[in-house]
Amino acid sequence: GENVEQHPSTLSVQEGDSAVIKCTYSDSASNYFPWYKQELGKRPQLIIDIRSNVGEKKDQRIAVTLNKTAKHFSLHITETQPEDSAVYFCAPKWDNFNKFYFGSGTKLNVKP
Amino acid sequence: ETGVTQSPTHLIKTRGQQVTLRCSSQSGHNTVSWYQQALGQGPQFIFQYYREEENGRGNFPPRFSGLQFPNYSSELNVNALELDDSALYLCASSRGGQGATDTQYFGPGTRLTVL
Numbered sequence: 001g002e003n004v005e006q007h008p009s010t011l012s013v014q015e016g017d018s019a020v021i022k023c024t025y026s027d028s029a030s031n032y033f034p035w036y037k038q039e040l041g042k043r044p045q046l047i048i049d050i051r052s053n054v055g056e057k058k059d060q061r062i063a064v065t066l067n068k069t070a071k072h073f074s075l076h077i078t079e080t081q082p083e084d085s086a087v088y089f090c091a092p093k094w095d096n097f098n099k100f101y102f103g104s105g106t107k108l109n110v111k112p
Numbered sequence: 113e114t115g116v117t118q119s120p121t122h123l124i125k126t127r128g129q130q131v132t133l134r135c136s137s138q139s140g141h142n143t144v145s146w147y148q149q150a151l152g153q154g155p156q157f158i159f160q161y162y163r164e165e166e167n168g169r170g171n172f173p174p175r176f177s178g179l180q181f182p183n184y185s186s187e188l189n190v191n192a193l194e195l196d197d198s199a200l201y202l203c204a205s206s207r208g209g210q211g212a213t214d215t216q217y218f219g220p221g222t223r224l225t226v227l
Contacts, residue, residue, distance in 0.1 A: 032214040043218040098206045102154035
């Protein structure tokens, strides 16, 4: 099965700063790489994803970069806001049928 | 919000009991995956159902079982409950097979407490 590691486990930034979370995975066959945001007591919500034929994808303040050779992908949040405070999970797909292994999560705290 | 719903929202059981959790998938989706999320951890894949058949299983014992119905809704059954089964149980629906898409959408979860 897939071995997924996420770093850091906690991240505290000042409002307006940037935040970067890195996810490494082991299965070279993985071809879809989503990031989820989970607020306390709520469901994980997809915030951005990338496929293996693309190196970078951006959506307003959020971006994801992928390095398939090194088997890692990263979430970048710019101009952080207090409402970005949540737990973020990476979840690379590990087979052709929509099965995902989740990382252990990164708790992001944005201080006003 | 997604079109994925789960019931019940919360459930309290005692050790040794059995529980059934339910999930209704989003319209147009034929695949349901179940995850267990213990406090402070990431969701762990339990199993997946595609067109009423189990289609892959994570590292969970046989007392975790499931069903998928012709309308693609799904049930998760857990027998002989243990204290460690206390967790948030999430289902996620997606479209597999012809016209498959990668994206899965989560339901709000069922919080199970085993005493």
